[in-house]
Amino acid sequence: MILKIARMGHPVLKTIAAPVEDPTAPEIEHLVSDMIETMEDATGAGLAAPQVHVPLRVVIFHVPRGRDVAESSEDEIGLTVLINPEIEPMGEEKEAGYEGCLSIPTMTGKVSRYSKIKYRGYGLDGELIEREATGFHARVVQHECDHLDGILYPQRMDDMGSFGYVEEMQKAASQD
Template sequence: MATPRDPAPLADLVEELLATDGPLPIVAAGDPVLRKGTERFDGQLDPALLARFVEALRVTMHAAPGVGLAAPQVGVPLRIAVIEDPAPVPDEVRIARGRVPQPFRVLVNPSYEPVGTARAAFFEGCLSVPGWQAVVARHAEVRLTGEDEHGRAVDEVFTGWPARIVQHETDHLDGTIYLDRAELRSLSSNEAMAERWARPTPEEAARELGFQLP
């Protein structure tokens, strides 16, 4: 976890980021802010500034485009993330991956724990590691606890692709990126993904690239 800091500089940092209109710059892998973890949100941003920051995260996520974005990905070490997934995928992908639409929502101070022992492995990517994807085995079902942007408690079980999204974004808040959990023999460029591995599941990639699936 990050060392707690005086809240004023964090508010100043966010105000500076929001000084220009449009999507925020996304931090790329190699920047220490992605590795130092985050501090628990405890009013460092007043309600109005928090609402503006959340909206900026939403705009940036949509513009990227992505299905989730964590505060450190825009350089802010606070335990806040946003997710949204319209899931515009063919039925075979939806069924294989358990990918169902998720409305826009804000995760404040989230943490997760597995429900059961089942794991699922699929290719995933990251806005902070552009141009690449890799297979990650994650818990198939997780219980997420935390708060929303209004301070209301969140205690919810996620399964399938939504479970993958909340794990990916919560990991960012702990200084972990998806490559830390990935099967590195699966690492593929977006071009290779389009030409070779655009399948609902990664079984063929596992055979051809020589890695194990759970």
């Protein structure tokens, strides 16, 4: 079932999500199934449970093949479900890049994120998932996990001058 996506300003997006007690619980599997359908319908790269009005520490994401090749030489990362995720930066280096969000439709802004991270969390089978990520992969994991702590990407922006409507930002970039 396609779920309603909470938009910036809704209280659920400002709260810290609760840990999931049992990643294998049927209600978590049902939630994830609905989140996948919702993300695909909205053509997003990721989705966090608070974005669909469920304050639990669950995120889903994928990295399409060829996405931001300049940022990352990684191949496609298939659909990943992370329950109770944790992120650890691997160094202090950050990269600035434009981000969008299903909770802030039609907007974009430049955000600095750690260039390389380690992350871990649990899958629907209860098994631990541990990976390293760079480029867009690292960016999408950090972005989705921010939702679990009540943070939207504009709160991470250093320069609000880079925040605007996608259509207007594209027009301005093409005129430069």
